[in-house]
Amino acid sequence: RPAAATDPAAVAGPAASALVRAIIGQRTDRLPVWFMRQAGRSLPEYRELRVGTRMLDACLTPDLAAEITLQPVRRHGVDAGIFFSDIVVPLKLAGVDVEIEPGRGPVFASPVRTAADVDRLTAIEPAAVAAAATPVAEAVRIVTTELGDTPLIGFAGAPFTLAAYLVEGGPSKEHLRARAMMHADPTSWHRLAGWLAEVSAAFLGVQIAAGASAVQLFDSWAGSLSRSDYTTFIAPHSRRALEGAGVPRIHFGVGTGHLLADMRLGGIADTVGVDWRTHLDEAVEVLGTDVSVQGNIDPALLQAPWEVVEAHVREVVARGRAARAHVLNLGHGVPPETDPTVLTRIVELAHEIGGIE
Ligand code: CP3
Numbered sequence: 001r002p003a004a005a006t007d008p009a010a011v012a013g014p015a016a017s018a019l020v021r022a023i024i025g026q027r028t029d030r031l032p033v034w035f036m037r038q039a040g041r042s043l044p045e046y047r048e049l050r051v052g053t054r055m056l057d058a059c060l061t062p063d064l065a066a067e068i069t070l071q072p073v074r075r076h077g078v079d080a081g082i083f084f085s086d087i088v089v090p091l092k093l094a095g096v097d098v099e100i101e102p103g104r105g106p107v108f109a110s111p112v113r114t115a116a117d118v119d120r121l122t123a124i125e126p127a128a129v130a131a132a133a134t135p136v137a138e139a140v141r142i143v144t145t146e147l148g149d150t151p152l153i154g155f156a157g158a159p160f161t162l163a164a165y166l167v168e169g170g171p172s173k174e175h176l177r178a179r180a181m182m183h184a185d186p187t188s189w190h191r192l193a194g195w196l197a198e199v200s201a202a203f204l205g206v207q208i209a210a211g212a213s214a215v216q217l218f219d220s221w222a223g224s225l226s227r228s229d230y231t232t233f234i235a236p237h238s239r240r241a242l243e244g245a246g247v248p249r250i251h252f253g254v255g256t257g258h259l260l261a262d263m264r265l266g267g268i269a270d271t272v273g274v275d276w277r278t279h280l281d282e283a284v285e286v287l288g289t290d291v292s293v294q295g296n297i298d299p300a301l302l303q304a305p306w307e308v309v310e311a312h313v314r315e316v317v318a319r320g321r322a323a324r325a326h327v328l329n330l331g332h333g334v335p336p337e338t339d340p341t342v343l344t345r346i347v348e349l350a351h352e353i354g355g356i357e
Contacts, residue, residue: 014144014151014213018355019079022325023214023248023271025292031317031326031355032079033347034153036252037333038072039084042340045071055100056092059085060135066142073150076344077351080151080214081143083207085136087157087218088165090203093132094124096166104171111169113177118188121166126198130206137210144211151214153250154207156200158219159193159237166192175224182233189233197240204245216250216273217242220332222263223255223275230259239265250294254332260286276300276331280319293323296331297346302338306345313346317353326355 014020018030040046046068050058058064068084088098088106097109112121144152164175182189204215219238222230242249242265251263252273260283263272272291274283276298283293301312313328320326328350334343 013149014147017079017149017151017213019151019153019327020213020248022327022355023250023292025270025290025324027325027355029354029356030079031328031350031353033328033350034078034080034082035072035076035330035334035343036082038076038078038082038343039068040334041336042334042338042343043071043075044340045075055086055102056089056098059089060092062135062138062142065135065139066146069139069143069152070146072343073147075340076347078347080153081147082153082216083140083143083155083212085139085155087155087162089136090129090133090156090199091162091166093129093136093203094126094199095128095132096121096124101170106165107170108166111177112166112192113181115185115188118192122191122195124195126195126202129199129202133203133206136203137206140207140210140212144213152207152212153214153216154204154212154247155216155218156203156241157196158217158222158234158241158251158253159196159200160225160234161219161221162196162200163192164221164224166196175221179224179229182229186233190237193233193237194240197237200241201244204241208245208247212247214248214250215242215245216252217269219251219253219256219263222253222259223257225259227258227262231262235262235265239268242268250327252294257283264291271325271327273329274331280316280326281322282319284322287323289324291323292325292327293320294327294329295320297329299330299332299335299338302330302335302342306342309342309346310349313349314353317350321357 019032163178167178250271251269257278274295
């Protein structure tokens with residue numbers, strides 16, 4: 001196929017990396033690997049840096065956020081950095097009263113439950129996020145300068161996963177209040193989700209403008225939705241959050257085996273992230289071969305003896321051969337109690353195996 005000006009194979013730098021090429025469907029000799037939550041509590045150097053600083057303050061301190069982003073890249077030799085931040089950071093930047101409680105997750109001072117709550121929230125201009133995002137842009141610039149040819153993945157939360165926290169006011173198991181709003185007051189739901197999509201799009205835009213080479217939209221809790229609710233109440237908004245990103249896009253969810261085809265968002269997603277419950281070759285049967293897959297090492301396996309981990313990783317890679325291209329990752333985030341040396345060995349193994357049979 002002739003190299004067009006936009007063909008990553010024809011350019012240098014992070015856009016030509018194995019990771020970015022895999023996302024858009026080009027297999028290379030290198031099997032790209034990174035880990036969700038690679039920056040974080042599994043690393044002693046992270047725990048040391050975080051002493052005395054609250055999570056959201058760390059996210060909005062450029063030197064600190066940049067250093068935390070770089071730690072796992074240096075330590076593990078992964079094929080990408082994932083920007084150290086959180087899905088609620090753009091809400092914080094929009095002026096929403098939110099904190100991240102250690103061991104618990106995001107907590108909102110005022111849950112958004114009624115039409116009046118939605119009115120008040122959506123009166124905030126999504127553009128306020130970009131205007132307040134100087135520390136984010138600064139951190140991304142430090143990171144991308146430091147990373148050189150290694151790509152940085154920017155990210156945002158998908159409207160449903162954000163709403164799952166916002167409507168409840170904090171973490172919940174089945175996200176009942178957010179799901180209830182869809183049916184009890186669909187008008188308010190669509191206004192809320194539409195606003196969240198704009199906020200996430202703005203957050204992605206800031207990271208891309210400052211140098212991120214790819215993005216991932218996290219819809220971690222989408223698995224709690226039926227397929228019809230997903231397509232009616234969620235997919236158009238997630239599509240909106242991602243469609244303006246001018247870089248390759250990954251769309252990820254947990255427990256979304258029944259939603260995989262819809263998570264392509266009509267072709268907007270270049271790569272679909274799959275959790276450990278669905279074998280990659282079975283995911284490809286549903287997804288087809290004009291999208292790449294990412295995943296899906298079971299985080300629970302990281303506790304097993306190395307021989308067991310190795311066999312599991314080899315199986316994941318073998319099943320991933322069914323896809324047009326594969327980005328090796330976990331099926332969800334790195335558990336805090338993970339021995340980080342196991343992650344380093346997985347990176348070495350992935351690079352030994354390679355991207356082409
Ligand atoms: O390394 C990375 O993946 C990049 C950084 C990142 C964080 N959060 C840092 C973080 C990313 C991509 C996220 C996204 C995020 N945040 C998601 C989607 C991904 C997923 O895991 O499903 C969700 C649902 C959140 C909301 C959130 N923030 C939760 C549930 C928690 C955990 C609470 C806890 O303490 O267990 C957080 C806090 C958080 N975000 C931490 C980190 C490193 C832990 C905070 C700490 O170290 O004190």
